[in-house]
Amino acid sequence: MGLERKVAIVTGGAGGIGTATIRALAQEGVNVVISDVNWEGAKKLEESLVSQGGKALAVQTDIADLSQVKELARKTLSSFGRIDILVNNAGISPKHQGKKRNLWEMSVEEWERVIDVDLNGYFYCCHEIVPHMIPNGWGRIINISSQAARSGGQVAGSHYTAAKSGVLGLTKSLAGEIGKYGITVNAVTPGRIDTPIIRDVPPEVNLEFAKRTPLGRLGTAEDVAGAILFLISDAASFITGATIDVNGGLGMY
Amino acid sequence: MRLKDKVAIVTGAAQGIGQGTAMRFAREGAHVAVCDINAEGVKKVSQDILALGCKSLWFEVDVSNTAQVNAMVQKTVESFGRIDILVNNAGGGFNLPNKLEEITDEIWDRVVDANLKGTFICSRAVAPYMKQQKSGRIINLSSKAGRYGGELTGIQYSSAKAGVMGLTRQLAKDLGPFGITANAIAPGLALSSPRVEKLWMERKTEAERRAVIQAIPLRRLSTVEEQASVILFLASDDASYVSGVTIDVNGGWLVS
Numbered sequence: 001m002g003l004e005r006k007v008a009i010v011t012g013g014a015g016g017i018g019t020a021t022i023r024a025l026a027q028e029g030v031n032v033v034i035s036d037v038n039w040e041g042a043k044k045l046e047e048s049l050v051s052q053g054g055k056a057l058a059v060q061t062d063i064a065d066l067s068q069v070k071e072l073a074r075k076t077l078s079s080f081g082r083i084d085i086l087v088n089n090a091g092i093s094p095k096h097q098g099k100k101r102n103l104w105e106m107s108v109e110e111w112e113r114v115i116d117v118d119l120n121g122y123f124y125c126c127h128e129i130v131p132h133m134i135p136n137g138w139g140r141i142i143n144i145s146s147q148a149a150r151s152g153g154q155v156a157g158s159h160y161t162a163a164k165s166g167v168l169g170l171t172k173s174l175a176g177e178i179g180k181y182g183i184t185v186n187a188v189t190p191g192r193i194d195t196p197i198i199r200d201v202p203p204e205v206n207l208e209f210a211k212r213t214p215l216g217r218l219g220t221a222e223d224v225a226g227a228i229l230f231l232i233s234d235a236a237s238f239i240t241g242a243t244i245d246v247n248g249g250l251g252m253y
Numbered sequence: 254m255r256l257k258d259k260v261a262i263v264t265g266a267a268q269g270i271g272q273g274t275a276m277r278f279a280r281e282g283a284h285v286a287v288c289d290i291n292a293e294g295v296k297k298v299s300q301d302i303l304a305l306g307c308k309s310l311w312f313e314v315d316v317s318n319t320a321q322v323n324a325m326v327q328k329t330v331e332s333f334g335r336i337d338i339l340v341n342n343a344g345g346g347f348n349l350p351n352k353l354e355e356i357t358d359e360i361w362d363r364v365v366d367a368n369l370k371g372t373f374i375c376s377r378a379v380a381p382y383m384k385q386q387k388s389g390r391i392i393n394l395s396s397k398a399g400r401y402g403g404e405l406t407g408i409q410y411s412s413a414k415a416g417v418m419g420l421t422r423q424l425a426k427d428l429g430p431f432g433i434t435a436n437a438i439a440p441g442l443a444l445s446s447p448r449v450e451k452l453w454m455e456r457k458t459e460a461e462r463r464a465v466i467q468a469i470p471l472r473r474l475s476t477v478e479e480q481a482s483v484i485l486f487l488a489s490d491d492a493s494y495v496s497g498v499t500i501d502v503n504g505g506w507l508v509s
Contacts, residue, residue: 175505179470184505214429219494226491235482238441238475240505245498249429252422252497 004029007080012090014041016195020221031055033076063121073128083132088122089144093160095200100157111159118163139183140232143171147191151251175241184240186231191247193219214249254282255489260333262286265343267294269445273477274484284308286329316343316371326378338488339379341393344368351407361409368413389433392487397441397503405452425497434496436487441503443475470505
């Protein structure tokens with residue numbers, strides 16, 4: 001794929017989609033930075049990759065905190081010397097006894113926390129990392145949005161849907177600003193993907209999603225990682241500002 | 254080799270994106286049946302595929318002619334045993350008038366038949382085989398014109414290409430339960446053949462051409478390979494959960 005020795009940061013790297021993406025990147029010889037609030041999970045993945053001969057670095061980061069994002073960029077540069085690829089994937093989608101809260105019933109604090117992580121966190125990461133990509137004349141930014149941004153969240157709350165919609169706007173806007181430096185910015189909108197984050201609802205909810213999906217199943221983390229790797233590869237060199245749905249046909253836009 | 258021993262049909266393969274896709278598939282190990290209304294051109298592409306050590310067949314086919322399409326699909330299955338991938342690429346604007354008042358019924362029919370009806374006829378022809386296999390990939394060529402209007406083409410082309418997106422979604426819905434995905438790509442302007450290059454030079458002044466490029470964040474038009482590589486992604490295992498989508502391959506046109 002021609003990605004050997006490139007340097008990638010994946011936020012939410014210890015989660016389902018993050019881990020699948022990091023493993024796929026490492027397979028291609030990319031030096032990976034596993035950013036996550038979950039320090040143990042990130043460290044375990046780092047150790048696993050290093051024991052297989054890969055180059056990996058775990059960095060504990062709450063992306064909603066600008067100073068921690070600055071630290072993420074600094075540590076990446078001091079370990080690997082450059083940043084070529086940013087996969088903005090970290091996110092939260094709070095539930096209460098397996099259910100979202102309606103907009104008028106959620107606390108302002110919950111709204112703010114979700115916007116802080118799912119939207120502001122993406123901005124902070126782009127803001128701190130883009131200046132290091134521009135001099136290279138090549139870069140890839142992949143923003144993980146959600147089908148909720150396309151169709152409204154049925155399971156996720158209004159804060160999550162609003163943040164993920166914001167991510168699509170940020171993607172297009174940044175793509176327009178940065179294309180001339182050889183950097184592409186694209187979004188992936190996963191449907192119902194079978195990872196730990198969706199197991200916070202009763203199993204029958206997910207079963208119902210699978211039934212309604214034309215391909216008849218939930219997605220896997222690898223399904224999403226496949227689209228992310230494609231957008232990073234040279235095969236996607238003329239794609240920017242685009243959104244790719246990975247949802248088995250559950251929603252078509 | 255991402256398509257080792259897969260069987261593909263690529264329509265409109267004598268030149269441009271169709272040719273590029275057929276050759277790319279062959280380099281990935283696929284056996285490729287190619288068709289075009291230009292028999293000489295498509296025969297040459299077929300020979301190039303054979304030279305890579307893959308199997309190939311070529312057909313002189315008008316994709317809006319059901320009998321010709323059905324015969325092609327039947328012969329392909331007889332020869333290669335299956336059909337894994339259909340790329341509905343045949344179409345185009347045919348260098349016809351674009352001003353609304355000058356678009357005759359015949360011009361409308363010719364463009365819509367080639368771009369939209371042909372996609373329907375070819376998809377219908379392969380569906381029974383793909384259903385039986387419980388697997389298949391259909392990849393349709395829409396266009397930026399179907400989303401935002403075209404630079405060198407008129408409403409007949411934009412309408413047909415917008416129709417291709419609707420056709421793609423319904424195909425994805427109807428064929429998904431059989432393990433078949435249907436997707437489209439929407440290329441921006443690619444100088445994919447001498448014919449398109451000529452139109453680009455004739456129909457646009459230098460200032461207009463510059464303005465078009467300036468509106469593209471990546472500041473250039475695409476190559477054939479950059480379209481073929483996205484079609485390859487949609488045909489590959491990496492896209493197994495992607496269905497019903499239209500991927501814009503336009504360098505970010507209109508986002509800036």
